[in-house]
Amino acid sequence: MTAPSPITPTIDFDAEGAHYGHLRLPFSRDDSAWGHVMIPVACLKNGDGPTVLLTGGNHGDEYEGPLALAGLSREIDMTAMTGRAIFLPFMNHPAVMAATRTSPIDGGNLNRLFPGRPDGTVTQKIADYVARHLVPLADLVLDIHSGGRTLDFLPFAASHILPDKAQEAACAAARDAFGAPYAMSLLEIDAAGMLDTTVEEMGKVFVTTELGGGGTATARTVAIARTGVRNVMAHAGVLPGPVAPARSVRLDMPSGDCFVFADAAGLVEPCADLGDRVQAGDVIARVHAPERLGAAPVEHRAKLSGLLAGRHFPGKVQMGDCLAVVAVPTD
Structure with missing residues (x-):
């Protein structure tokens, strides 16, 4: 028998109206023996209808999801809604606060620890609560990502x-409804432990994104996220009409x-930029050894x-780092 989750929501996900609160996770530590990790959550519900679960901050150095979802959770017109939207903009809250991919508490990469454990580490407990208590409520899950501090992407929505x-x-239909500049049929390097896999194994509709990177957001990528969230909510039937069909x-x-991994450590000389067309065999990057001169x-x-x-x-890579991703246009 699976143990109950130690996380307690401070809001009722079945209550009508707009409700803002936290997922409260007990966490005893040096500076607070009876402390908690407090993860912000919002639920907007207007009558019976479909449910969308909207998540960001799966990794703490990716900002489009947190920014778009935090804003929209306040701004969406409740009277126009049919059904329910659950907003979890800062899902791995400790990592978001530290601006790191993984949690500063336990080093956990949330998106490699699903479906989690109720008696595990802090990050495993977060994964367990999302997988067992939030995903089952949803008809559609949108998990917004970007490249964080170490990767940069063309802005795309993706399905598997x-x-x-x-x-x-x-x-794929929900992915296309998002309306990002690019729509990707995504191949994961390793799908084990991902929210994606957990949601899909439950038979749910799942959409994810990569909307830029470099450890920051831009006005353009946040706008893509905000419009995409509204479009997906409209596609699911929670909001009326597409906002900006594209x-x-x-x-x-x-x-x-599709993947090119670094065969050496050193300084990266890009030989192609994002969005450039490349041919098989083209040099797309050179890695220079900074320790000595004379070596090619x-x-x-x-x-x-x-x-x-x-x-x-x-501008610097380690051997084994993902250096580039080449995708094939299918239009």
Whole structure:
């Protein structure tokens, strides 16, 4: 028998109206023996209808989700809604407060720890509560990501290839409704422990994004997130009408050849920029060793033809880092 979650919500997710509170997680520590991790949450409910779960801050150095969702949770016109929207803008709140990908409390990467454990670490307990108590309420889950401090992406919404083709089509339709400049059929390096996998295994509609990166947000990427959230809510039937219908450029990641990983550590010389077309065999980056002169840089080449959709952001890489992502336009 699974243990109960130690997390207690301070709001009632079944109550009508707009409610703002916290997920309260006991956390005993040196500076507060009976302290708590307090994770902000909002629930907007207007009658019977579908439920959307809207999450950001899965990683603490990605800002479009937190900014867009925190604002929209205050601004959406309740009288126009049908159903329920649950806003969790700062899902890994300790990581958001530290501006780090992983939690400063336990080093946990929330998006590698689903479905979590109620008797585990702080991050595992957060994953467990989301997986067991919030996802089951939802018909559709939107989890907003960007590249954080170490990656940068073309702004895209994404869905996955799934065994259930009807579910796959429903996820792709929600992805397209988001209306990002690009729409990706996403191939994960490792899907184990991700919120994506947990939601999809429950048969739910799941959409994610990568909306930029570099450890910051821009006016453009936040605007894409805000419009995309409204469009997905409209697609789900929670809000009326699409806000800004747009046709995205469709991209595919057909195999692991989309990824280029650094074969050496050093300083990165980009040879292509995001959105550039590259051909298989093109040099897309060179890695220079800063320890000595006279040695040729290590060249890294595209394995297939397409668009440069993602890249390592800092100017220095370690061996094994993801250096670039090439996606194939399918339009």
